[in-house]
Amino acid sequence: MTLNPLPSHQTTPHSPPRRIPNRRVLIVGNYCHDVLIQNGSIVAETLGGAASFISNVLDSSSVSCDLVSKVGHDFRYEVTHSPIVVPEKETTVFEAYFDLGIGHADRVLKRVSACDPILPSDIPDSRFDIGMAVGVGGEILPETLEKMVEICDVVAVDIQALIRVFDPVDGSVKLVDLKESGFFHILHRIGFLKASSDEALFMDVEQMKQLCCVVVTNGEKGCRIYHKDDETMVPPFLAKQVDPTGAGDSFLGGLVVGLVEGLAVPDAALLGNFFGSITVEHIGQPKFDFMMLQRVKDEVQRRKKQRNLCINIHNNDHEEFHTRLTPARFSCADSPVQTELLVNGLSCDKDDDRCL
């Protein structure tokens, strides 16, 4: 298996272009029901789970993907990629509290119900170009990740799938060090490890960046990429945050769209920032504007052509791409109207039927 997350055609802009065949992506992680709570009241109930946010970005970007997810008999959303229904179980439920004000976290998460884990036998035996291990409620097992690295050329992992543990009484999410997670022995076989800046405290970035490409997201500040001796800051896009839920997931979706398109890793991460910034402007799943998506596709094609022709482009020079994507960012027509601003950046549009 090729583990180099930065294929040579991407790292050396002066090498001849290589045709990239159509790629297929495998997303593994459970859908869930999200309940957003503020001041003791339910503000919104939405479809959640990293798999839902990521497939939304991939589907909108016309990147074909297979999705393996388990839900219970009570799953209440219509989704494009049907989950496995476990009739005797309930769907995973997360409550997100936006007013507990613990530390500097923007929300406190509790897993109040958990569906079954995803087993290696639930995953198809075919080969995939990119696998995404994106559990939220502990559904990815070490043997699940092992199967993914066997059948996928490159695997991108959200660290939250590996290091979350759940309080047996109230389901509060706690994090354990990556070394104690039970997954550490597999990590030299993955391509990308994505963590938020809070989660990054639970790994040794210096060590991990020798094993794979580490991407640390940092909310409105964008993200940083670490690989071997390279470190790159990738700038953010301006956003008016309504609900932070799913930003990291959409980021990962955008990153993988960029990789599938054959962009260099910093440019792919810029697409991640782009989709992350749109997501924070919505409660639950964002609906991406068609014109905006078309402009992004055009800019991606333009960027690829420019890279292939080696015009004005250096390895870490993604500023021009950022400048060209910015107008596309604001052609998004369905940004929610802010009607009521609540504390900690959670606000609700009264015309949005997900808001209660």
Ligand SMILES: Nc1ncnc2c1ncn2[C@@H]1O[C@H](COP(=O)(O)OP(=O)(O)O)[C@@H](O)[C@H]1O
């Ligand atoms: N307030 C914001 N303004 C602009 N972009 C944001 C904002 N919040 C998140 N993003 C984008 O989404 C990405 C992921 O968000 P982050 O909050 O770091 O992840 P997570 O949801 O996993 O905690 C960021 O790297 C950034 O690109």
Ligand SMILES: O=P([O-])([O-])O[C@@H]1[C@@H](O)[C@H](O)[C@@H](O)[C@H](O)[C@@H]1O
């Ligand atoms: O906001 P984010 O960290 O990218 O990802 C979120 C998870 O942390 C959370 O457990 C889940 O309930 C949300 O639907 C979303 O997937």
